Amino acid sequence: MAGNVDVVDRTFALHADPVAIADCLGELFALMRSCEAAIGAMLVGVEQRGVMELFGYRSVSRFLEHLVDLPRQAAEVLVKRARQLQPGLALDGTSIPALAPEVAVVARAGRLSNPMIDTIVGVLRDTPLEHRERVEQDLLGFAADAGHKQVAVLGARILAHLHPDGQPPQDAEPARPDRELSLRRKRSGVWELHGRFDDETGTRASAVLDALAQRRSTDEGPDLRSPLERYGDAFSDAIDLAANSPELPMQAGERTHVMVAISLDDLKTGIGKALLGDTGTISAAEARLHACDCMIIPAVLGSHSEPLDVGRLRRLVPPGIRRALYLRDRGCAFPGCHRPPRHCQGHHIRHWSEGGPTELGNLVLMCAHHHRLLHRSGWEVRIAADGLPEFLPPTWLDRRRKPRRNNLHEPLPFAA
Structure with missing residues (x-):
């Protein structure tokens, strides 16, 4: 020991x-x-x-x-x-x-672990007797390098293969709307949200936040956030999903957006501050993270911050490459993460501000949580010889740094 x-x-x-x-x-x-x-x-x-x-x-x-x-x-x-x-x-x-x-x-x-034992036993309980020994061996073999949530997904797939069935969707009558909401910014930069909703809206909001606020006990370790922190992060993720929706109404002829202004030098070094919207600020390191997948308008400013030249708007990850990322990664590529593509951002393996190209071989799809984790932790990502992303854990988790992949997302049904 x-x-x-x-x-x-x-x-x-x-x-x-x-x-x-x-x-x-x-x-x-x-x-x-x-x-x-x-x-x-x-x-x-x-x-x-x-x-x-x-x-x-x-x-x-x-x-x-x-x-x-x-x-x-x-x-x-x-x-x-x-x-x-x-x-x-x-x-x-x-x-x-x-x-x-x-x-x-x-x-x-x-x-x-006890959750792993309960997961495997739960699958075996629903497995026909003639398949039980083989299923137990498969699940135990998979459990050697995976968490209980990943084993649960594999078990569900096995049971779906052995017992293909489904349930018809259930429709609910919408309740009469009764909604109020206020959102205001305090001088400290903290925003306060207050509101009241009808039962139907509250139930839908609760379901969305519950889904987004699940504990993220993936390969990087247990999720130590408090319930309030998890639901705060879930609300932020819900805003990202809404902002990226193609059905969001236009404002002044443009898609809804938040402006972040930062100098190129600060963006490259990650040291300094960036202007957020009209009055807020974020760190240059945070701006660096958002610069992985955003819309860029280069501008030249004079000594008194007056605009001298404004270039054309361009998206770092164009729609074609984004669709290819969706097809390749099928969701957040971090091991053990279940987030689907619509919850994810394109991360530059070699950072864009350091000359990293915006091409499929330098991009990986990641949810906001694991995108931030990668920018600040000992985890590393690379594209393997077969063209798929793999992650190297920090030495405290695995001193051999054996590459890991996410196997939770369903592969394309027609893939070779």
């Missing part, structure tokens, strides 16, 4: 390098998961032998509640999970095979 368990504490985290910290945490979690799997197996044995006969309690959950001060609900979840991994007993005392015996072996080794 990276350090003795007795001395692995805050001091270790303050002084060790990122790789050692990540290794230590991984080993500690593996130990914890292995112990939990062993506890679950023992509790199933106690249950089958008879907890009443052994300890005088009516259920294992009540027994644990008094033995180790474990809440009854948590104990019930633990035992329920373990029952799926261990052989059962019929009324005549004969053994019933476990639903997921191979999952039990891997779980006992500490290599599966």
